[in-house]
Amino acid sequence: MRAMSGDHLTEAVAGCAAVLGGALERDWGAVRAGSLEWDCHATAVHLADDLLSYAANLAGRARDAYVPFELTLDAGTGNAGLLHVIETTGALLAAAVRTAPPGVRAFHPYPFGSADREGFAAMGVAEALLHTHDIAQGLGVAYEPSADLAESVLDWLFPHVQPGPAPWPTLLWATGRGELPGRAPVTGWRWRNNLVIPAERLTLTGLRPAVARDLALGGDGGFTWLEGGPYEGTREAAGFMVKAYEAGVHRPEFGVFALVRHEDGRAVGGIGFHGAPDEEGRVEIGYDLTEGARGRGYATEALRALTGWALARDDVGSVLATVERTNTPSQAVVTRAGFVPVAHEDAAGAELAYELRP
Known part of the structure; x- marks a missing residue:
């Protein structure tokens, strides 16, 4: 068994950087991110903020709420700088996962109020995969992560979702981003850390x-x-x-x-x-x-x-x-x-x- 780890995060963020790095000349603020209400720039900032928040909660052993701060970019930060922020916050979360002792848990609201280091790794990977998909879809560039990464996210965060014919389409369906034959569209969803x-x-x-x-x-x-x-x-x-x-x-x-x-x-x-x-x-x-x-x-x-x-x-x-x-x-x-x-x-x-x- 390959448990969710900092290596998964490193792989997921590297895939994000490889895809978005080819579209740095585009105006990310002028294009909607896939099916989201945010534009691609706002979605990329959200991704970086999530990765940083997860790293802070796990490293700080947050108990009842998120550590009270948020990410703010310097004025004038362009797409290249924003992508660097995503890579940096991904590295911080990967480091927090790798250094957290087994069994340590920290605050996350869904659904039981906490997550362990594997759960934080899985959430970070999920954010990277799904929001890279959203941004790539908005920019019209191709993106598909490895089946191993998608399957790991399903195993760790979607135990209530029946496996589908392939992991990536199943994850997209489970998060309201795609269709699966024989299954009704998903209009509302939450992942589930373990109890x-x-x-x-x-x-x-x-x-x-x-x-x-x-x-x-x-x-x-x-x-x-x-x-x-x-x-x-x-x-x-x-x-x-x-x-x-x-x-x-x-x-x-x-x-x-x-x-x-x-x-x-x-x-x-x-x-x-x-x-x-x-x-x-x-x-x-x-x-x-x-x-x-x-x-x-x-x-x-x-x-x-x-x-x-x-x-x-x-x-x-x-x-x-x-x-x-x-x-x-x-x-x-x-x-x-x-x-x-x-x-x-x-x-x-x-x-x-x-x-x-x-």
């Missing part, structure tokens, strides 16, 4: 499709695992999540989470939902731990955190868990988390069902 849920000793880190795919195929998903991990249940759940993503039915907030221990940053297990809530607001949950992490209360802590998050939502009325009849430690976990036994249709009698309500 993280804090617990006392753990962070529940939502898996993105690329991470889930790597885990399902036997990789580490970019996490440093406690010895013996990830356990087979986490890999299986990741595989089911990938299938849901590819079928276009994945709801990212009802996906799979890695349990990352605060004390050393190691992943010790996985927890997640079997899918989105049904029509009656019921959602099923499952979890596992690496063998070396068992017996320390991690599963109970994670279960309480995730069920607390779920039951605070309007679309969830109850959380279900099924446990093998022979698995007494897991039965103790759900009981400690507040679940109570309920009737369950299990012809073989091999499983017990538990439920938790608000």
Whole structure:
């Protein structure tokens, strides 16, 4: 798995500079940028401002809002100078991504209030690809980024979008910039950074499709695992999540989470939902731990955190868990988390069902 990184940003900004560098003699302020309401000059300034803002938020570990400043060009700055600003702000964001420790998050509003270093890299790449497209379209010059860059943006920021026949047309469609056969036009859109849920000793880190795919195929998903991990249940759940993503039915907030221990940053297990809530607001949950992490209360802590998050939502009325009849430690976990036994249709009698309500 190739995680989103500063290298992706460097590649995306270099592609922008290569295309726009061939149109420096044009009047960027006189031409509308593709389907946007801005002209090409304003769009280029917006791109540079976004890259700088992301770099500042990540480097400054912004918590509740953007760092309170914005980009202002010197009077008389021409197209060449503006393009240099884009290259510079892209380099600043790439540096911020490369130097940020794993797991560090900073403010971004969509949709859960924060993003990690990979999320900031993905947002920067998305801004570069999409606004280079807008400006190039307005100027009448050809532009198409690599399929790898477009696919990475989709994997990291659009987990709610079913993959299409090719990454770049799919990204353009997902952002209201193009059409895809058999799909309705997109008139409003937001990208989605992954959800993280804090617990006392753990962070529940939502898996993105690329991470889930790597885990399902036997990789580490970019996490440093406690010895013996990830356990087979986490890999299986990741595989089911990938299938849901590819079928276009994945709801990212009802996906799979890695349990990352605060004390050393190691992943010790996985927890997640079997899918989105049904029509009656019921959602099923499952979890596992690496063998070396068992017996320390991690599963109970994670279960309480995730069920607390779920039951605070309007679309969830109850959380279900099924446990093998022979698995007494897991039965103790759900009981400690507040679940109570309920009737369950299990012809073989091999499983017990538990439920938790608000």
